Amino acid sequence: MQARKLKDRLFTAFCIGSTLLALIPLGSMLYTIFVKGFSVISIDFLTKLPAPAGEPGGGFGNAIQGSFIVVGIASLIGIPLGIAAGMYLAEFPGSRVSRVVSFTADVLTGVPSIITGIFAYLVVVLKFGGFSALAGGVALATMMIPFIVRTTEEAMKLVPRELREASLALGAPRWRTTLEVVLSTARFGIITGVLLTIARIAGETAPLLFTAFSNRFWFDGVMQPVATLPVMIYTYAISPFEDWHAQAWGGALVLVAMILALNIGVKLAAGRRW
Amino acid sequence: MRSRVSSLPFFRGISPDTLFQIFLGSIAVLSVLVLAALLLRELIVGAMPALSAYGVEFLFSAEWNPVLSEFGALPFIYGTIVSSLLALLIGVPLSLGIAVFLTEIAPAKVRAVLSPVIELLAAIPSVIIGLWGIFVLAPFVREHIAPLLMEHLGFLPLFRGPAYGYSVLTAGIVLAIMITPIISSVSREALLAVPRLQKEGALALGATRFEAVTGVVLPYARGAIFGAVMLGLGRAIGETMAVTMVIGNSPQLFTSLLHPGYTMAAVIANEFTEATDDIYLAALIEIGLVLFAISMVVNIIARAITWRYLRVQGGS
Amino acid sequence: MESKIEVVELNAGFGSTHVLKNISMSIPRNRVTAIIGPSGCGKSTFVRCLNRIHELVPGAWVRGKVLLDGKNIYDSDVDPVDIRRRVGMVFQKPNPFPAMSIFDNIAYGPKIHGMKKGLERIVEDSLRKAALWDEVKHRLKDSPVSLSGGQQQRLCIARALAVEPEVILFDEPCSALDPVATAKIEDLILELRENYTIVIVTHNMQQAARIADYTAFFLMGELIEYGETAQIFENPRDKRTEDYITGRFG
Numbered sequence: 001m002q003a004r005k006l007k008d009r010l011f012t013a014f015c016i017g018s019t020l021l022a023l024i025p026l027g028s029m030l031y032t033i034f035v036k037g038f039s040v041i042s043i044d045f046l047t048k049l050p051a052p053a054g055e056p057g058g059g060f061g062n063a064i065q066g067s068f069i070v071v072g073i074a075s076l077i078g079i080p081l082g083i084a085a086g087m088y089l090a091e092f093p094g095s096r097v098s099r100v101v102s103f104t105a106d107v108l109t110g111v112p113s114i115i116t117g118i119f120a121y122l123v124v125v126l127k128f129g130g131f132s133a134l135a136g137g138v139a140l141a142t143m144m145i146p147f148i149v150r151t152t153e154e155a156m157k158l159v160p161r162e163l164r165e166a167s168l169a170l171g172a173p174r175w176r177t178t179l180e181v182v183l184s185t186a187r188f189g190i191i192t193g194v195l196l197t198i199a200r201i202a203g204e205t206a207p208l209l210f211t212a213f214s215n216r217f218w219f220d221g222v223m224q225p226v227a228t229l230p231v232m233i234y235t236y237a238i239s240p241f242e243d244w245h246a247q248a249w250g251g252a253l254v255l256v257a258m259i260l261a262l263n264i265g266v267k268l269a270a271g272r273r274w
Numbered sequence: 275m276r277s278r279v280s281s282l283p284f285f286r287g288i289s290p291d292t293l294f295q296i297f298l299g300s301i302a303v304l305s306v307l308v309l310a311a312l313l314l315r316e317l318i319v320g321a322m323p324a325l326s327a328y329g330v331e332f333l334f335s336a337e338w339n340p341v342l343s344e345f346g347a348l349p350f351i352y353g354t355i356v357s358s359l360l361a362l363l364i365g366v367p368l369s370l371g372i373a374v375f376l377t378e379i380a381p382a383k384v385r386a387v388l389s390p391v392i393e394l395l396a397a398i399p400s401v402i403i404g405l406w407g408i409f410v411l412a413p414f415v416r417e418h419i420a421p422l423l424m425e426h427l428g429f430l431p432l433f434r435g436p437a438y439g440y441s442v443l444t445a446g447i448v449l450a451i452m453i454t455p456i457i458s459s460v461s462r463e464a465l466l467a468v469p470r471l472q473k474e475g476a477l478a479l480g481a482t483r484f485e486a487v488t489g490v491v492l493p494y495a496r497g498a499i500f501g502a503v504m505l506g507l508g509r510a511i512g513e514t515m516a517v518t519m520v521i522g523n524s525p526q527l528f529t530s531l532l533h534p535g536y537t538m539a540a541v542i543a544n545e546f547t548e549a550t551d552d553i554y555l556a557a558l559i560e561i562g563l564v565l566f567a568i569s570m571v572v573n574i575i576a577r578a579i580t581w582r583y584l585r586v587q588g589g590s
Numbered sequence: 591m592e593s594k595i596e597v598v599e600l601n602a603g604f605g606s607t608h609v610l611k612n613i614s615m616s617i618p619r620n621r622v623t624a625i626i627g628p629s630g631c632g633k634s635t636f637v638r639c640l641n642r643i644h645e646l647v648p649g650a651w652v653r654g655k656v657l658l659d660g661k662n663i664y665d666s667d668v669d670p671v672d673i674r675r676r677v678g679m680v681f682q683k684p685n686p687f688p689a690m691s692i693f694d695n696i697a698y699g700p701k702i703h704g705m706k707k708g709l710e711r712i713v714e715d716s717l718r719k720a721a722l723w724d725e726v727k728h729r730l731k732d733s734p735v736s737l738s739g740g741q742q743q744r745l746c747i748a749r750a751l752a753v754e755p756e757v758i759l760f761d762e763p764c765s766a767l768d769p770v771a772t773a774k775i776e777d778l779i780l781e782l783r784e785n786y787t788i789v790i791v792t793h794n795m796q797q798a799a800r801i802a803d804y805t806a807f808f809l810m811g812e813l814i815e816y817g818e819t820a821q822i823f824e825n826p827r828d829k830r831t832e833d834y835i836t837g838r839f840g
Contacts, residue, residue, distance in 0.1 A: 008482035015379055018371025019388065022458075025451045026395050029406045081305040088298035094648050097299060101306045103577065108310055110505070110573035111566065112512025113400075114539045115313070118562045121546070122316045142313070145305050162685040166746070169643055170699040170753050171675030175294035180698070184689035203399025206514035206539070210546045230401045234515060237405045245409070252402045263397045267390065 030256075037253025040246050046254070050216055050232075056243060060251045062218050063232035066133070067255075069219055070212050070228055071202050073137025078144035079194055085145070086152025086190075091178050093157075102153060108146035116142040117207035125211060131225035136212025140201045147200065151193025155186040192270045199262040203255055205230035229255045314566070321560035323553055332560060338525040340545070345557035347564060349525040353442065353535035354565070357517065358510040360446030360531065361453055366503055368450065369457035374487055376458075377465040389462070396455035404519030407448045412439035412520055415447070420532050434530040440522035443531040448516045453506035460505060463584055464498030465491060501579030508572040512565065514539035538565040594619040594757060594787040595640060600654035602632075602639050604647065609635045611811045613654075617757075617804075622779060622788045624802030624819065626795060628834065632811040633791040634682075637759040640789065641677035642670040658757070675703060678755035682762045684742035686734035686749070693730040695745060699753035712752055720748035721778055740771025747778065758782065760790040764797065776801050795835055799823050807831045 044059050051058025089102050120139035125131055159182045167177040183190075213225035214235060220226075229251055236248035318325075324332060328345060335346025372392065376385050420437030427433045468491050476486040492499070522534020523544055538561050549555040595617040602610040609632045617623050625633045638644035639652055642663060655662045663673045686695050696716050697709045705712070713730070717723040722744040726737070734745055743763060750758055760779065764772040779788060779801050792798050798805050799819060806816040807828075815822060815831045826832040 004482055004485070008484040011484035011487070012379060015371040015375035018368045019375045019380075019392075022368060022372055022392060022395070022451075022454050025406075025411075026391070026398075028410060029398060029403065032406060032410055033402065081301060084298055085302035085305050088295075088302040092295055092299065097303065101302045103581070104310050105306045106577045106581075107570060107573050108306065110508045110512070110569060110576070111313070112514065112539055112569050114512070114514040114542050115317070115562055115566050118320070118542065118546075118559060119313050119316055122320050122559075123312075142309065145309065149302075149306060160685070162681055162683060163687060165643055165646070165679075166681060166685045166687070166749075167698070168646060169641060169674050169679035169681075170702060170749065171671050171673075172699070172702045173289075173671050174291040176702055178294070181687055181689075185687065187689065199397060203401065205399070205401040206543055209543055213547070230399060230515075233405060234401050234519070237401075237408055237519065248405055252405055255399060256402055259397060259399065260394070263394070 033249060033252050033256055036246065036249035037251075040250030041253060045247070045250050049218065050227075050247075052216075053239075053241065053244075058247075060229065060232055060247065060254065062215065063227040063229045063251065064254065065219055066212070066215070066226040067202060067229040069222075069226060070133055070136040070140060070208065071198060073133060073222065074140035074144055074201060075194075075198060077137060078141035078148060078197075081141075082145045082148025083152050083190065083194075086149040087156060087178060087183070089149065089153040090156030091174075091182065102150070105146040105149040105153075109150065111143070111146075112206075113143055113204050114206040114209075116140075117209060117211055120207065120211045128223065130223070131211060131213035132223045133212055133219065133226040134222045136208045136226065136228065137222075139207035139211045140204060143201050143204065143207060144197050147197040148194060151197065152186075152190050155189025155193060156182055158189060159185045188270070192266050195262055195266045199259045199266075202262075203230055203259055205234050209234075317559060317563040317566055321556055321563045324556035324560040327553060328557075332557070333564070336525075336527055338541075340549075340554050340557075343551075343553055345553070347538070347557075347561050349527055350536050350538040350541050350561055351564065352527055353521065354511055354537040354539070354568075356528075356531075357442055357445045357449060357521065357535065357537060358507055360442065361449030361510045362503065362507060363450075364446060365450035365453045365457060365506060369454050369461055369502075369506070370492075370499070372454070372458040373461035373465055374491075377462055378483065378487060378491070389459070393455050393459060395451065400452070400513060400515040401519075403448060403452060404516040407444060407516055407520040411447060412441075412444050415439055415441065415444045419443070423532070431529045432531050435532060437532045438522060438534055440520055440534050441532050442521060442528060442535040445517045445521035445535070445537070446531070448520055449510045449513055452513060452516060453509050456509060457502045457506040460502035460580065460584070461495070461499050464495040464502060467498065467584060468494045497579060498583035501576050501583060504572055504576030504579065508569050508576055511572060512539060512569045514543050518543045538562075592619050593617060594659065595789075596655075596657040596660075597640075598655040598657065600636075600639060600652070600656060602635055602644060602650070602652045602654075604651075605649040609811050610639070613813050615806060615813060615816050617787065617789060619787050620783060620785070621803040622783050622790060622801050623804045623806065624798035625789065625791045625806050625808060626793070626798050626834075627808035627814075629793065630810075631808040633808050634761050636808065637679075637761055637789055637791050640757070640759055641674050641679055643674070643679065645670070675699075675753050676755055677757040677759060678750035678753065679759045679761065680743070680746050680750055680763050683766050684739055684746050686737075686742050686745050688733065688735050690734075691731045692726050692734050692737075692745060695734055696749050696752045699749060703753060716748040716752040717745075719751050719782070720744045721774065721781075722748055738771070740767050740774060743767060743771070743775060744778065747775075747782075751782075755786065757787045757789065760788065762791050762793060765793070772797075795823070807834060809834070 046059060047061045048059035049062050089098050092098055116139045119142060120135045124135035124138050163181055163185060164177055167181040208228050208231050212228055214231050215225045215227045233248050233251040236244040332347055334348055336348040337344040337346045338349060376389055416437055416439035423433045424435050472490050472494055473486050476490040517537050518540040521540060523536050523540055524534040525536045528535050542558050542562055546558055549558055593616040597613055597615050600610055600613040625636060627633050635644055640656055644650050645652055656664060693713055696713045700709060700712050725741060734742055764775050802819045805819045805822040807814045809830055815828045823835055
């Protein structure tokens with residue numbers, strides 16, 4: 001009897017311990033990022049070009065700008081395609097095509113991000129003769145599409161069939177029912193999914209290493225290489241210079257702040273159902 | 275009737291609804307199936323020079339010397355497998371503990387606060403976990419964890435010194451941290467899907483919580499939990515930046531976890547822009563192809579399982 | 591009595607399930623016809639065959655004829671979209687479009703059918719006909735979610751009226767409503783009867799007795815008995831009808 005109780009206690013302790021243990025790295029990360037990052041961040045850091053190696057000062061301005069541009073390009077490609085495909089899966093379910101597409105999209109969410117980098121390298125960088133913001137955008141769009149497809153599908157499937165029927169019973173054709181009733185009813189779910197997907201890809205580094213590459217200057221056209229926040233953080237982190245390490249933490253704070261703000265904001269809003 | 279069909283010559287007689295379905299269907303096929311096929315095709319074509327030059331030998335050779343055009347992928351495959359398994363070894367018990375805590379033990383308020391916090395971990399970019407790995411975890415492993423392991427388990431080749439901060443062990447820990455949110459959240463869903471009656475039946479018979487969970491709940495949910503573990507494995511195998519930043523990037527067949535290693539994703543990340551000749555690039559793409567194949571197999575198994583156990587057929 | 595809809599040997603179902611068996615009946619113009627019967631008897635499927643909504647469910651099938659003003663709505667040259675405009679429907683649970691304002695809910699149908707001008711007029715008329723105008727005239731831009739269940743259901747009726755249908759099908763319109771809201775809907779149905787042909791599915795026999803001119807009793811997919819409401823309730827010819835209305839089953 002005592003042994004059984006003891007086992008139960010140990011088990012409970014193990015479960016609580018696991019949860020606490022998982023919180024330690026998270027706490028440590030957030031703490032370090034905040035403390036080390038905060039001491040670096042300044043207006044200059046957010047708006048200036050990086051200083052040449054060995055010179056003090058400079059900032060991540062071009063990388064912040066570049067991240068917005070590359071994520072923007074990815075969104076322009078990935079969001080419309082993903083939403084349209086997800087719409088198909090939600091509105092025409094049951095067919096073999098739908099099931100295969102839905103399953104494939106699900107599996108594609110597991111493609112290692114570095115692979116989408118190779119893909120964009122082969123289809124954009126090689127064909128257009130160089131690293132470019134466009135190539136980075138294509139790599140990130142490739143990552144984005146499966147997530148947006150699935151999230152749109154799920155949000156639209158939550159729309160009760162009674163609403164579709166109400167619209168059809170008024171004599172609305174199917175396409176208008178989908179675009180005007182189902183899409184508008186599911187819009188918050190879709191927007192939530194899109195924003196979370198953007199938050200997810202905004203921090204991706206691997207797909208950009210040999211697509212967007214990097215650049216010490218400001219953005220100079222979609223067919224030119226461009227600096228991005230994640231790649232810059234990586235480059236600075238593995239550099240041999242102390243002050244670059246410090247700046248890497250500054251970049252990390254900016255990136256994490258943006259991503260967490262997006263994540264938490266979206267989840268709070270979704271919790272209140274907007 | 276008259277106004278309900280297209281007036282464009284090519285589409286005459288086709289209703290707008292049919293056009294709509296064809297239009298969306300084409301995008302769905304194009305942006306998912308064609309994309310997947312294209313991805314595979316590009317990798318195969320890109321890897322072709324290496325595939326034909328080295329054949330199967332590529333997978334089993336441990337020699338990686340780009341200067342001499344010797345390319346063997348074994349150290350990377352080996353490093354990927356060992357670091358991923360290590361991540362599971364650490365991450366799975368942890369994740370199950372969290373899942374059980376959040377479903378069976380924690381009061382509703384604690385659960386409502388903790389589960390989004392743990393999922394927050396999944397939102398932190400890999401490069402930032404890598405940054406933390408370099409400056410916080412790796413020194414900690416070198417100065418605290420490794421000496422401890424060497425002192426008590428040093429007789430095992432697995433824990434032979436000297437201890438490096440940038441090591442397979444550090445990579446394994448980083449990966450465990452990264453896969454814990456996904457495994458614990460999918461396991462949690464699996465535990466929640468266990469009918470209350472099953473568990474309450476056991477408790478009513480006088481079972482302790484431990485006995486109810488291990489005897490009834492976990493066995494009931496084991497299929498879906500296995501799916502969750504496979505999802506985590508898939509993620510660990512393909513994880514790039516955080517691993518690249520802490521594993522030491524040394525292409526050798528290590529025996530000690532305290533020594534540096536290399537993974538498939540890491541070698542691609544490090545050497546792709548340095549690949550000066552075609553065969554070098556093709557060898558890296560072939561490693562990408564192998565990585566893609568392995569992670570797709572793992573993911574297909576994972577999705578097939580989780581779809582079977584957890585996916586509620588919603589909608590119309 | 592002039593008939594608006596003639597149903598001839600209608601069979602319908604889902605996959606291998608045969609729900610409606612050989613239904614033939616005539617639905618009179620400008621009258622209220624009630625369909626009663628225990629749950630699962632095919633009442634809902636029946637009315638859903640009258641505006642071709644049934645066929646939208648995957649696996650659903652229909653055989654037989656439904657003549658609307660003498661023309662079979664299942665003929666191959668008939669556009670179902672056109673039928674659905676002429677035969678409106680109000681559903682069991684109030685289902686206003688939650689993402690649209692009250693105004694847009696009602697203007698949606700006319701817009702679909704190409705109306706661009708005079709929408710304010712149509713919206714006001716429809717809301718007045720549905721006895722909802724006074725309650726919502728100052729909040730037309732609000733979401734319908736804030737309305738009560740009964741108001742939402744009247745909004746759905748207004749929405750159906752806005753496309754100027756000839757027939758309105760009510761599929762258990764009061765099953766989610768309280769008695770006061772139910773009484774309002776019933777009054778409304780009696781008023782609408784002047785200008786529309788009405789078919790109402792109900793599991794509430796008192797409701798059928800109160801508002802219907804004709805009543806049809808369905809059991810296990812078959813039409814058991816059909817006649818004037820008073821006759822069905824006071825003097826049923828079939829034993830099964832009698833058992834049902836005296837509450838012996840269902």
